[in-house]
Amino acid sequence: MSRNLFPKISTYKEQWLEVDNIHSLYIEQSGNPDGIPVLYLHGGPGGGSSENHRRYFDPDKYRIIIFDQRGCGKSTPSPSIKQNTTEELIKDIEAIRSHLKIDKWLIAGGSWGTTLAMLYGIAFPQTVLGFILRGVFLATQTEYDWLYKADGAAKFFPEYYQEFLMPLAEKDKQEPLAGYQKIFACDNEVAKIAASKAWYLWELRLSTIEHQHIGSAQIEDPHQAHCMAQLSHYYFYHQSFIAEDFIINHIDNIKDIPAIIIHGRYDMVCQLNNAYRLTNAWQNASLQILPQAGHSGFERQTIDALCKATEVMANFLRENKK
CATH class of the missing domain: 3.40.50.1820 (Alpha/Beta hydrolase fold, catalytic domain)
Known part of the structure; x- marks a missing residue:
């Protein structure tokens, strides 16, 4: 079926x-x-x-x-x-x-x-x-750490993880959620767009084992990428607003x-x-x-x-x- x-x-x-x-x-x-x-x-x-x-x-x-x-x-x-x-x-x-x-x-x-x-x-x-x-x-801390810290999914996709970290200042790369918060809270729209693409691309690459070589050109809907990055970061930065x-x-x-x-x-x-x-x-x-x-x-x-x-x-x- x-x-x-x-x-x-x-x-x-x-x-x-x-x-x-x-x-x-x-x-x-x-x-x-x-x-x-x-x-x-x-x-x-x-x-x-x-x-x-x-x-x-x-x-x-x-x-x-x-x-x-x-x-x-x-x-x-x-x-x-x-x-x-x-x-x-x-x-x-x-x-x-x-x-x-x-x-x-x-x-x-x-x-x-x-x-x-x-x-x-x-x-x-x-x-x-x-x-x-x-x-x-x-929506637990171990799941956030798995997704966004260096000891989790990054070990399986080290080259993609480096691209995920690229929008961040060097001092912010140990705590990516906090680093992305600085970007999404700032007034620099160009930086926000670049960060949104990097965030969205990281999740796309983790999401499927059927499609390889996913790059920024595969982001067909910039609006969806912007929504996904902004909201998922916002929720996970705040631990999804639950205990x-x-x-x-x-x-x-x-x-x-x-x-x-x-x-x-x-x-x-x-x-x-x-x-x-x-x-x-x-x-x-x-x-x-x-x-x-x-x-x-x-x-x-x-x-x-x-x-x-x-x-x-x-x-x-x-x-x-x-």
């Missing part, structure tokens, strides 16, 4: 939802209006939604909802870190559910989207039918909700041991390790696994209607 099993899905409704005096969220729906409601949460923070996120779900069985989180994509303003915290993102999700008059829904997501999915579930467990999570990120190990420490809130967790064995962005640790703590979650996949949600093995997981979950929810 692959995403090509399902036809390319056109949206049947697009809208913007105003959630405060600054932010309006871009929301789109497709598939079956009477199907199982599912919300897909994109990665990043700041990654934005993709039309291909719809294609994990059979449009005959699912009412598919995707949106751009505040401050990125087609949501306005974009990019923006004003009034932008994890707590506000969780409130935005609940505002969407209320606006769309949905009682309970399936929550799916990838990477940062898994973090946000679980945090939303912890806050509003009564609204969640189940989870499908790809590339688990628990250390918050998800594991509050897993009892969602322990009875079924979850399918999918993780590539060669995921260099989100390490597999975190998904393994999460599954051991979550009594109603199952983990599928993909033997030939990295982090990206658009690698072939990952696409197949996600499509199968959405079929399995649809059948389960139909058989166990709540």
Whole structure:
């Protein structure tokens, strides 16, 4: 099974939802209006939604909802870190559910989207039918260090890591998050653009084992790169605005909700041991390790696994209607 099993899905409704005096969220729906409601949460923070996120779900069985989180994509303003915290993102999700008059829904997501999915579930467990999570990120200090310090993923990609450090002053290279903070907080727009490209390129290069020789020429959407760099740095510099190990420490809130967790064995962005640790703590979650996949949600093995997981979950929810 692959995403090509399902036809390319056109949206049947697009809208913007105003959630405060600054932010309006871009929301789109497709598939079956009477199907199982599912919300897909994109990665990043700041990654934005993709039309291909719809294609994990059979449009005959699912009412598919995707949106751009505040401050990125087609949501306005974009990019923006004003009034932008994890707590506000969780409130935005609940505002969407209320606006769309949905009682309970399936929550799916990838990477940062898994973090946000679980945090939303912890806050509003009564609204969640189940989870499908790809590339688990628990937002802990060890994960930030793995991504951005010299003793982590940099050991596997030393030449790419040197390019990631290039925008930084020599004295800031030991603490890249703090170094990038100085650039993103300054008034030098040229420096910000260069830093955004370097930040985004580092993550692109870590994300997939299927495509090699990724360079700056492969950055097709400068706006997405700017959003991704600005927001992901902002969130991770502030430890995602949650306490250390918050998800594991509050897993009892969602322990009875079924979850399918999918993780590539060669995921260099989100390490597999975190998904393994999460599954051991979550009594109603199952983990599928993909033997030939990295982090990206658009690698072939990952696409197949996600499509199968959405079929399995649809059948389960139909058989166990709540």
